[in-house]
Amino acid sequence: MKTFTLLLFSCVVLLFNAPLAQASTRQKKKVPEVEKLDNAPNLYKSNNMFFSGQPNLETFEWLKQQGVDLVINLRTEGENEDFAEEAFNEEVLVAKLKMKYVSLPIAGYDGYTPENLKKFAEALDNAKYKKVLIHCGSAGRVTYFMMAYLVEYKDYKLADAIAFGEQIKFSFPLEYLLKEEVDWQLK
Template sequence: MKKLIFPLLITLFVINASAQEKDSNNANRLAQIEAALKSEVPRVLCLNENVATGGQPKPAAFAKLASNGYRSVLTLRTDKENVDLKKDRELTEAAGMRYIQIPVVTAAPDPKHVEEFIKTVQDKKNYPMLIYCGSANRVAAFWMIYRVVAEGWAEEKAMEEAVKIGLTRPELKAFVQSYLASNKQK
């Protein structure tokens, strides 16, 4: 029995050390990606190895995303905003990435867009992806809903992350609370 315990402990130690090294390498990679994008994407934040968030990217950001292995870009901006989304699409596709638009109106988000957002984020073909809007407010609101509804996060923890991403708008906070309350009743 003692002969089995020692090799088992060694194996567990090696597995644990390997996992810690992987986590450390992953954190370093995410920090490197954030640093590379910082001047090109306002409020950029790599949440994990699959998702980064931010405000409106500058044109050079799309090539940098692609060079860092990103496969898609999801914008929550509408065509009525003062930004050239056609150019964003062209730059995204020219860099070999997929462009996805879910047009969210800040003052009146549509709950059906939340469902579309969740499906898009859960589609592993899109990983890794950048999710952006003008200032990261809409991104933060929709991401908070995703964390609670799709991943089972506590609302308080998801709100902390949403604030870190950029959630400041009262109307978006109200939308999140309303959406989550109506989802609890289902």
């Protein structure tokens, strides 16, 4: 009876500690450096990825010259239609520049779902593309999706993904108020 009780207790302890063990397997990775580019407002580069707010015509042409062959647009259909009325149809322009176009409309908090993150990851991880532009209206949605992508699909610690996001468009004022760094962890 003692052996059975000890075995049962051990199983319960292992069961409840499994999520903790899984979370602790994430190893600290080097946070990718992000470079702020002067070619357009809210334009950033990290390795083979560019991040931005809504690019203008000149920025798209410049990005094509840089070798970008995939554009992931996180703006909503309404945002895209409004922009097309006042400037140009992005999907048509991207096709004319011979780049692949992926529209993943993210509207408000309802768009921040694991399903949309999975679609984002699938578009981003397509190996046949060399350089990628990911954009929304101001680079905010881009930053959140990239941070979640790094954690969920690239096995980064949350704190490292946040450090990446802070180089683009993410800030969390709690750290400024406390005058010290917050230790971010997933539960």
